[in-house]
Amino acid sequence: MEIQSRSPQAMSLLRHKTDKRSRTSRFFGLFSFKLLPKLTTGCKMVFMLGRPRSALFTGKFATGTLFGYRRGKVCLALQEDPTCFPMFMLELPMSTSALLKEMASGLVRIALECETRTHKKRLLEEMVWAVYCNGRKTGYSIKKKQISEEEETVMQMLRGVSMGAGVLPCQQQEKETADDELTYLRSRFERVIGSKDSEAFYMMNPDGNCGQELSIFFVRM
Template sequence: VNLLSRGHRKPLLKDFATTGTIFGFRNGRVFLAIQEDPHCLPTFIIELPMLTSALQKEMASETVRIALESETKTSRKKVLEEFVWGIYCNGRKMGYSIRRKNMSEEEMYVIDALRGVSMGAGVLPCKNQYYQETEGEMTYMRARFDRVIGSKDSEALYMINPEGSGQGTELSIFFLRSH
């Protein structure tokens, strides 16, 4: 049953924070999904050119900055509508990725399973036993982000730590279009 396709619901959270989900198989690549409402499909999903285990090692540090840079010459569309991205993590070039138009069955399973989760991290049971044996467990981190739109060519997401918590990793995600 696809619970994401139901009609519009009242939001559980009163503010308008963006939801970001980082997930991937332990032995596979990591995905980034951005949702305006956790009950709706992501407006942006991309497979990052880095292993989940490598990102988890980066998350052990106090600050993680992921930059997605588009080299498209046009500025007729919003920066998050671009398709080809150069990916950087803490200043190191990781490679290139292409934004997805449609989600795979496994990606849809993760987003659907986390529909009621506003923030947290953990492991999801694999839908397919083959993936469990070859790729390892499906890990995720889901958080709410402050979204800052600088211009048509730049946006940033800053992870919101739980109230009263000055601890934990500081995660920022930047979307830039260089001309």
């Protein structure tokens, strides 16, 4: 596990302690700890991530985050690094609990397919995606043009985390139950460009090597 402290202006984010829950899911089997941010009661979260850049990903690596309430939908965010504004974010058409089950079973392959005839945009600038998980179509998603205040808060809370998995405090009082904890998985991904119409992101293990647990594929038909 690697935790990077970026800026003294960012909030004192994360203190981790051992999560004693049963590790029945590979979601927590990869990195087992629980992160508890230290927040000032009543304070408003200031969004301090960097602003969007003119180009999309330019490097060989990216930071990928999957997060969501257990009984809600799971979101996918891709950033150049944990301090940058997300360059790609969408809500997958599947619940967080369904993804946990898939990860508990072994390898997970998430494929996003875009059908377009113009091919004028960069691949990750496309808006509408058909989503497949381990070969099964789960539905359609639309890339977010703007992220919500709650999503901004999650990104800010994880600003100092480069790799890990855990549970974040609920942002809404009505969700403060064990079943509705906000879970997340963040890792570094190796970006492989096949062509202007295909890219893949392979999750890397803490030792820096590419793992086989999770891969994300983008394809334009």
